[in-house]
């Protein structure tokens with residue numbers, strides 16, 4: 001029993017089917033097998049991790065499971081965004097096949113968003129679908145990628161281009177794992193936390209303005225509040241629109257620009273959260289040019305990302321290069337790009353058409369000079 005644990009639920013009811021699941025947040029949860037056991041239909045699991053996270057946390061999880069009579073096979077993948085691809089996915093399939101994993105073998109993603117996205121997609125497709133569990137170990141994964149069932153891999157031409165919506169059975173976010181997370185990765189996670197405030201909750205944004213220094217310094221209470229509130233907002237949005245027919249697209253604030261940056265720089269050169277930070281500044285600048293927000297709000301947004309130590313200037317490329325990458329965005333409809341814009345801090349909307357001239361001015365304003 002963990003007194004400090006908090007649980008947020010993702011409510012997913014469709015017809016007779018209930019695919020709702022809990023997100024448990026707290027300290028020391030990795031070894032707390034009572035959170036995991038009710039979700040395992042078989043006494044065998046496959047833990048997918050990478051060469052960085054495995055040596056840190058695999059033994060703890062394996063031993064805890066063994067104590068409950070659960071046998072685990074372990075699949076350790078190379079680390080990095082540049083490995084979020086078909087080749088690495090195939091390593092998972094090969095290990096599952098070689099070990100004769102069955103329809104009731106649960107895949108456990110132990111790692112950051114890359115491991116979560118890869119494992120979730122493997123779970124969605126292996127034997128046409130096996131159960132899966134998320135044990136996120138980065139801030140970004142705890143506040144965003146482990147929740148909501150977007151799974152997939154990158155393609156050389158575009159981010160997350162191949163994937164599936166496939167929900168986990170449970171998310172277990174052990175905040176102790178963040179103790180070993182490098183500062184740069186922590187800051188990248190904060191970008192998605194700020195996003196929630198911007199799209200949905202001005203009070204949370206104001207709390208972040210006041211508490212950013214504590215958050216960056218890893219104050220446990222501040223981290224706990226940030227993770228919980230982020231999960232609440234994401235859970236609410238996913239429950240309302242699981243497959244991104246409407247409101248879920250707001251979670252994409254900054255991502256049309258951000259994904260273009262990640263791709264143009266080469267996957268892994270800019271972290272996802274860093275690219276999202278610069279992308280949100282670009283979306284905010286675009287919103288200002290469209291007279292949706294004013295200069296004061298834009299400045300507040302710049303300042304909070306600066307406080308978090310995140311980039312607020314985009315890398316320099318030809319505007320045409322940005323355009324051609326942004327045209328691969330999943331929100332494109334009938335060839336027309338659509339953007340998530342801010343009406344004010346705490347409220348976002350999907351754009352209709354944005355004039356090319358305004359988009360070009362936005363890109364030029366937001367790019368570094370060199």
Ligand SMILES: NC(=O)c1ccc[n+]([C@@H]2O[C@H](COP(=O)([O-])OP(=O)(O)OC[C@H]3O[C@@H](n4cnc5c(N)ncnc54)[C@H](O)[C@@H]3O)[C@@H](O)[C@H]2O)c1
Pocket residue numbers: 050052053056079080081084111112113114115117137138139140141144145146147148149150151160177178179180181182185188189272273
């Ligand atoms: N599915 C979604 O809804 C969703 C949402 C946001 C982001 N994403 C995806 O998530 C990915 C980014 O996730 P990320 O930021 O977690 O990156 P990541 O998975 O690459 O992890 C970042 C780095 O931290 C290391 N690491 C992980 N946990 C650690 C720990 N506890 N201690 C020390 N090192 C640790 C990893 O090995 C890696 O080197 C991107 O591919 C992005 O597209 C998906």
Ligand SMILES: O=C(O)C(=O)C[C@@H](O)[C@H](O)[C@H](O)COP(=O)(O)O
Pocket residue numbers: 144148150159160192244248249251252255330
């Ligand atoms: O969960 C969502 O929906 C999101 O958009 C969350 C984003 O932070 C995340 O980066 C997501 O993977 C982007 O999805 P994509 O469909 O634009 O690739």
Ligand SMILES: [Zn+2]
Pocket residue numbers: 144192255272276
């Ligand atoms: Zn993201």
